[in-house]
Amino acid sequence: MSKKESLKNTNSTSDPRELSNSRSWSDFVDKETIEIYCAKSEWRERLIYTMYKWSEKPTSLEVLQFCMEYKIPYMTLREWERKYPDIGQAYTNLKLNLACHRRLGSMNKKLDGAYAYKDMHIYDPEWLAINKYHSEMKKEEDKQSHTFVINTGKPTIISKEEMATKDEGE
Numbered sequence: 001m002s003k004k005e006s007l008k009n010t011n012s013t014s015d016p017r018e019l020s021n022s023r024s025w026s027d028f029v030d031k032e033t034i035e036i037y038c039a040k041s042e043w044r045e046r047l048i049y050t051m052y053k054w055s056e057k058p059t060s061l062e063v064l065q066f067c068m069e070y071k072i073p074y075m076t077l078r079e080w081e082r083k084y085p086d087i088g089q090a091y092t093n094l095k096l097n098l099a100c101h102r103r104l105g106s107m108n109k110k111l112d113g114a115y116a117y118k119d120m121h122i123y124d125p126e127w128l129a130i131n132k133y134h135s136e137m138k139k140e141e142d143k144q145s146h147t148f149v150i151n152t153g154k155p156t157i158i159s160k161e162e163m164a165t166k167d168e169g170e
Contacts, residue, residue, distance in 0.1 A: 048090040052090065058105075060098060061105070063098065
């Protein structure tokens with residue numbers, strides 16, 4: 001085996017090649033078998049590698065950004081996420097990375113916190129638990145009885161003269 005072939009084999013197994021963001025059919029179909037690549041583990045490795053590399057960028061904030069950049073229909077990615085456990089795990093990690101970028105962007109005042117946190121539960125399951133916890137706390141607070149003192153008596157109106165005589169009498 002030549003040095004060039006050895007290098008080629010090493011690169012293909014240890015460091016998968018990133019997908020092209022100028023999508024063509026060659027990104028999805030094996031030319032020899034006309035089989036969709038996602039059914040092949042090598043192509044899924046490339047997709048997963050691409051998802052991780054893309055999610056490292058601080059400007060990566062939405063799953064749809066990834067889909068638009070790599071021209072993968074969102075529903076297709078979701079279908080693959082459900083069908084292939086390896087893609088499912090990568091998809092979960094991708095969303096967690098996006099959640100981190102959104103939190104950091106908000107903390108560093110690069111993103112509006114209201115925007116960043118509004119749908120954070122989609123990206124980070126812990127946020128869903130936190131939202132449920134706060135919702136339950138609010139419900140409990142609303143259930144507690146509140147005591148209000150209502151004065152039903154009418155105030156006494158005192159004239160200036162009565163005030164003056166009252167002050168002199170003391």
